[in-house]
Amino acid sequence: MPIRTRTSVVRSSPGKYETVEVELDDPRQNEVTVKIAASGLCHSDDHVATGDVPVAVFPYAGGHEGSGVITAVGPDTPGYEVGDHVVFSFLPACGRCEFCARGLSNLCDLGASLLTGARAEDPTSFRMHLDDGTPVGQQCGISTFSEYTTASTASVIKIDKELPLRAAALLGCAVPTGWGSAVRSGNVQPGDTVIVMGIGGIGANALQGAAHAGATTVIAVDPVEQKREWAQQFGATHFYTTIEEAADFARSLTNGQGADATIVTIGVLQGDHIGQALASIRKAGTVVVTGLGDITAVGAPIALGELTLFQKRLQGSLFGESNPRRDIPSLLRMYQAGQLKLDELVTTEYSLDQVAKAYEDMHAGRNIRGMIVFE
Incomplete structure (x- = not known):
């Protein structure tokens, strides 16, 4: 039988999140219903509210970053049981399409449905409804700003029941995205000099990834002074308030060349940021663009001669090029081994009714990662 649950929605764009009660459908084949334990508050959900990301x-x-416990399993859905602990992957992976077969499951064809709010196999099929029957779209097909949710098994990863669900929730987006932006997309190597532009939930994990990969100089860039202390916790060796200062420092260490990699994890990306990042790297260096802004915007002022003659590399990064079924358990x-900080990422906990407040705090620079914790 369908259940009643509270969830945080936006009714228009621009708009603000508010808590409403919805009817949640039972899981169908290859779906599960999950009681949410914790949900990270990612900037991408704010982009939906501002209209930068149209739905x-x-x-x-x-909500697209969370963890919880399965309370119901759809018919003919092997491999999942009531009581299983899971982490949501905001990018589903079918395991069958061309990109999954290429080992690029972060680019799975199911990703085309992420902003429809509906089921990937049927754009008219929804699992959440208001009392009058109006369908409620689910962010990335999961919607973790909710007490309960019904989602496809392509979007859930089973984890050890001994692991804390609060920490595990961050593996649904922030940690693999930031860590992979450095380790995979940036191909950071031992001894490298790395710049990370923007120290929020993604940038902090890019710092962790760069340090883990062996970079000896990890430069954090953010105008918010409070983030200096936080950046140091996650592996930053130096901190600057502007990219120009960071680039000058990188050049002072590298015979005038610049950083080996600059990772752009700014919360509201603009074309100028990409041009600044490209100017900060050495010959044959890499700029990794992970942040989002208005996804319909076009253009970045880059030096075309540098791109060609200095053989610089401009690389987009989705989910840090992660394979969720491999990387979430690995991270x-x-x-567990003490090699990755998760608990320290959560700077403030919120209730479901405080989602709008949480995003006000994020805009004010008061958080690395805010988190909704459900009772």
Whole structure:
């Protein structure tokens, strides 16, 4: 039988999150219902509220980074049981499409449905509804700003029940995205000099990834002074308030060449940021663009001669090029071994009714990662 649950939605864009009660459908084949334990508050959900990331339907229930416990399993859905602990992957992976077969499951064809709010196999099929029957879209098909949610098994990863669900929730987006932006997309090597532009939930994990990969100089860039202390916790060796200062320092260490990699994890990306990042790297260096802004925006002022003659590399990065079924368990093992900080990422905890407040705090620079913790 369908259940009643509270969830945080935006009714329009621009708009603010508010808590409403919805009817949640039972899981169908290859779906599960999950009681959410914790949900990270990622900037991407704020992009939905501001309109930087357009979605197909309103109301739209936010949240795409979370963990919880399975309370119901759809018919003919082997491999999942009531009581299993899971982490959501905001990018589903079918395991069958061309990109999954290429080992690029972060680019799975199911990703085309992420902003429709509906099921990937049927754009008219929804699992959340208001009392009058109005469908409620689910962010990335999961909507973790909710007490309960129903999602495809392509979006859930089972984890050890001994692991803390609060920490594990961050593996749904922030940690693999930031860590992989450095380790995979940036190909950071031992001894490298790395710049990370923007120290929020993604940038902090890019710092961790760069340090883990062996970079000897990890330069954090953010105008918020409070983030200096936080950046140091996650591996930053130096901190500057502007990219120009960071680039000058990198050049002072590298015979005038610049950083080996600059990772752009700014919360609201603009074309100028990409041009600044490209100017900060050495010949044959790499700029990794991970942040999002208005996804319909076009253009970045880059020096074309430098791009060609200095053989610089400009690389986009989605989910840090992660394979969720491989990388989420792997990163959790690193956490258990003390090699990866998760608990320290959460700077403030919120209730479900405080989502709008949490995003006000994020804009004010008061958080690395805010988190909704459910009772």
